[in-house]
Every structure is written in structure tokens, then in C-alpha cells.
Amino acid sequence: MDLRAGTRPGRALGGPTPARTGLAAARRPRSAERPTVTWVLIGLCAVAYVLQWLTAGQRPGVTELFWYAGVHTSAWMTEPWRMLTSAFLHSLGNPLHILLNLFTLWMMGRILEPVLGWARFLTLYLVAALGGSVAVLWLSPPDVPVLGASGAVYGLFAALFIVLRRTGGNVTSIVALIAVNLVVSFMGANISWQGHIGGLVSGAACAAVFAYVPHARRGPALRQWLGTAAVAGTLVVLAVLGAARLTPTVLLGLA
Structure with a gap:
């Protein structure tokens, strides 16, 4: 789950494969079935969690440097990378936060990554993480930071x-x-439902492109990647528009 962070760090196939949708063929080499990207993402979250603990007594520590709130994409604090880095952080006050997220990531990844292929799977994960942050930007108070892999x-x-x-x-x-x-x-x-909804919708849009936009069996899947770029581009536009709403007057509570 993507969790809201307060004073303490804390936020939360089966069937036949269509031949021309970009989904992986039903039979793949054994090496292609290994969810490598899934394990890399799990490893990055685990390393980030260790670094969060090592810097927990510092201000700012890793948690405060990389979590996300709307204010971080305002004119005062233009740090848009937090929209993605926050998806690799987890609550120090609730160990179940990281355990449940990483277990679910492993369960989903070992099914989806072999079907989509590592590049599409990674793109899907990052687009969903970005979508979760965009929803936080639009629907959450701009001064409440969130963190967690749940949007993705x-x-x-x-x-x-x-x-x-x-x-x-x-x-x-x-x-x-x-x-x-x-x-x-x-x-x-203390759960950011906004991040969950944003990740769900953006992940669905990205997956729909991969599943339903056809491409040649051989050669680059240009139409699929253009469709994915359109989804990501829409999220970027929404992020820019959302950030433009956070004027100094709004952030000072004078609006």
C-alpha cells in the first residue's frame, strides 16, 4: 500500500496467446521465463529500505529526500524525479508495508514479465508508478508526502x-x-488511495496498449511503443498542469 507520511516516515495466464498483440508467445526459452526485472525492482526497494534505516536519524535522510508530495513539483520545489523515486521507498514504522508490496510485486511479476517481456513489463511498472504520483498531485493535499510501491x-x-x-x-x-x-x-x-487509483488507471491504459494494439510478428512494435508514449505523455501533461495549480498563494493557504 502507498502510505501517507506524517512526522515519522510512513506511507502503502492462462489461455491462448494472440499472435499479433505483442504478448509473448506461449512457448518461450527457459531463460526468458525468469522474471529478471521483477527481482531487480525488488532488490532496489530492499536497498532503498536499508538506506532509509541507515539515515533515519538524519534530517533530511533518504526517506525525506526521495518521498513525494505535490509541493515537490511546484514552483518552489521543482523535483519531479520524486514522482518515481517515492515508489521505491517504504514505511519504517510498518514493516508489513514493504513485505506486502514486495511479495505482491513478486507474485505479479513472475506472471506478467514472461508474458509481456522485460521491456514492456518495466515500462508498465514505471508508468503505473508515475500515474500514482500524478493522482497524488491532483487529489491529495500538496504538503502530505507519500511513499510506497503500491501505485505501481x-x-x-x-x-x-x-x-x-x-x-x-x-x-x-x-x-x-x-x-x-x-x-x-x-x-x-494513513493509506494513499489516490496513489492506488492513479496506478490502477495508468497501468490499465499501458497494458491495454500492449494487449490490444497489433504489430507485426517480426520487426519493431512501433505502434505499441507510440501508444505507450502517448499514455506517458498524457501523465506528464497532467503533472505539468497539476504543478501549475500549486502557486505560492495556494501553498501558503491563502487561496
Whole structure:
């Protein structure tokens, strides 16, 4: 889950594969089935978590340097990279935060990465993480920082739903999983439901491009990457527009 951070760091396939959608072929070399990017992402989150603990007594430490709030993309603090780096941080006050996120990332990644391929999977993950931060920018108070991989993980939830639908798989379980997690997002304390919704929607958009935009069996999947660029570009535009709303007057609470 993507968690809101207060004074202490803390935020939270089956079926046949279509031949021309860009999803991986049903039979892949054994080496291609290894979810390498998934393990790299898990490793980066784990390293970041260790660094958060090592610098917990500093101000600012790694947590404060890389978490995200709307103010960080305002005219006062133009640090847009936090929209992605915050997705690699987790709450120091709640170990379940990182454990649940990384376990879910592993579960989703070992299914999706072999199907999408490592490049598409990584793109999906980063687009969903960015989408979560864009939603935080628009829907959360600009002075409340958030952190956590959950926005990206919700994007993987959406992607699994779309891939299963596209390949004729049973979507009952993933629909139930998404529904339960959304209920927890809205009812749980100190959870950024905004980041979850943003990750879910942006991940769904990215996955839909990969699943439904056709391309030649051989050669570059140009139309798919152009579609993905359009999704990412839309998020960038929304980020710029959202940041433009955070004038000094608004940030000082005078509006």
C-alpha cells in the first residue's frame, strides 16, 4: 500500500496467446521465463529500505529526500524525479508495508514479465508508478508526502486483468483481489488511495496498449511503443498542469 507520511516516515495466464498483440508467445526459452526485472525492482526497494534505516536519524535522510508530495513539483520545489523515486521507498514504522508490496510485486511479476517481456513489463511498472504520483498531485493535499510501491503494484493488478481478458483466462480472482484492495485503500488509515487509483488507471491504459494494439510478428512494435508514449505523455501533461495549480498563494493557504 502507498502510505501517507506524517512526522515519522510512513506511507502503502492462462489461455491462448494472440499472435499479433505483442504478448509473448506461449512457448518461450527457459531463460526468458525468469522474471529478471521483477527481482531487480525488488532488490532496489530492499536497498532503498536499508538506506532509509541507515539515515533515519538524519534530517533530511533518504526517506525525506526521495518521498513525494505535490509541493515537490511546484514552483518552489521543482523535483519531479520524486514522482518515481517515492515508489521505491517504504514505511519504517510498518514493516508489513514493504513485505506486502514486495511479495505482491513478486507474485505479479513472475506472471506478467514472461508474458509481456522485460521491456514492456518495466515500462508498465514505471508508468503505473508515475500515474500514482500524478493522482497524488491532483487529489491529495500538496504538503502530505507519500511513499510506497503500491501505485505501481496496482498497475500490475490492472495489467493482469487485461492480459487474462485478452487471452481468454478467468478474471474472477483478480477482480476479487482488486476489489478487496480498493476497499482497504478507502477504509484503511494513513493509506494513499489516490496513489492506488492513479496506478490502477495508468497501468490499465499501458497494458491495454500492449494487449490490444497489433504489430507485426517480426520487426519493431512501433505502434505499441507510440501508444505507450502517448499514455506517458498524457501523465506528464497532467503533472505539468497539476504543478501549475500549486502557486505560492495556494501553498501558503491563502487561496
